[in-house]
Amino acid sequence: MSIYLTEVHKAFGPKEVLKGFSMSIEDGETAAIVGPSGIGKSVLLKHVVGLLRPDAGSVVVDGVSVPELDRKGLDRLRRRIGYVFQFAALFDSMSIAENVGMGLRRIPGWDRRRIEDRVEDCLALVELAGMGDRYPAELSGGQRKRAGLARAIAPEPKFLLYDEPTTGLDPVTTSAIDRLILRMRDELGVTGLVVTHDMTSAFRVADRIALLHDGRARFSGTPAEVKAASDPVLKGFVEGDPDLYYRDGRRREGMHAGGQDHGA
């Protein structure tokens, strides 16, 4: 089963963040949604796990419509989804092992021994073996991200959502996190959705990349198609060229004023 986002609209007060975003992520695939900071990527991700409800449009995950789920339905769905937060969101009053075991304690039939074994396995998978007794404040940024990843993968989810997994990390740690994301896909068969503004990382981990621009998916394609694309906004973002990226935005505003719609 896959993730389908169809014509998703979301506004916070007068600010329209999503204006009809559509995208589908197929089973076993890792997709990346890219775009500059503050454009609504994390908002999009929160719709997938039911932390936010769309004003309009549909969000279907694993065959169920997320906005229509009640509390119990959401809990059932969330046991199949792992969420890696931008700043890890580790519970700072708990040790790393307790953090990683949090989701496991909600699974019926898992006893203490089984949880401890699974926590050890997950910490080893993210190369944090032996660090379970430490607290989040005692870890570096990269270690915290990996601990967050371990917590997300512990309940063996079918889907993994990554919110800016490499932001603020050095290139070596970024590469290590990217490798972990690929391992999740290749070894565990997890369907992944990464939101990031790190194009190097997106090219490395994603089977498909979509550019979120002006509340919509302006472009969606394979990494090769993204590199070959001539769309000025996409090129501007990929190449980190603000003149190219923003020039089209300004032209669009002018055209809207003249009555033409250049929506992606």
Added chain:
Amino acid sequence: MTNWLLGAFAFVGNRTVSGLQGMGRAWGLFLGATASIRNVDVWLPHLLPQMARVGVASVPIALFIATFTGIVMSLQASYTLTGAIPVYFVGTLVGKTMILELGPVLTALTLAGRVGANISAELGTMRVTEQVDALETLAYDPLAYLVVPRVFAAVFMFPIVVLLAIGIGIASGWFTALQLLDMSSPEFVKGLRLFFEPWDVWFAVIKSVSFGAVVTGVGCYFGLQTERGAEGVGRSATRTVVVASMLILCLDAFWATVLL
């Protein structure tokens, strides 16, 4: 003049709307938390630790305040009654005021600062660092995990802390009467028993239960509403203390009207 008038209307209107929205959100939190009580497996393991944090850890400050309140009450009662009313009424005044008013209200106001602000800051930090969202993604009901055990802990522990405070306040008033007012123990006890009604203690317990629910409920509400980082956390803690203190005094008047 017209602009000034429109501005005033807009100000009042905006404040009214935001006040009503706040009440709506608070009502939503209350209903949500009430519904979350059924998730016993989520909140029960946290009840005892919260009872220790909310109740046991609050005992020293509550007793400190009660001790000095008892001393002052005794001295002020003696000063007020001198020459007009028999001195054993010092015991009556200390006992009645500690049980009916100062024990529950001063303790609750103190705990609004200690417990309410603490809860608000903790939950506010969890909110702005996405730990509350993380709980949800791990299939935990945040209201059952965060709100229910704190409110229940306060409902159970506030009366105990208040009763201890009342006891210590009366004891310190008694000690003061013996040491500084040349009263004897039989005189103080005579005054203490003069107008004592067992119902007075129940009145204090009922008030304490409601104060506990208000202090922790307000702390949880403002904590979970926190936005915008450290500044927001500070603002939530301040609002908690102010609003909880006001509600304590309103409830105090309400219970006095209804139960006495």
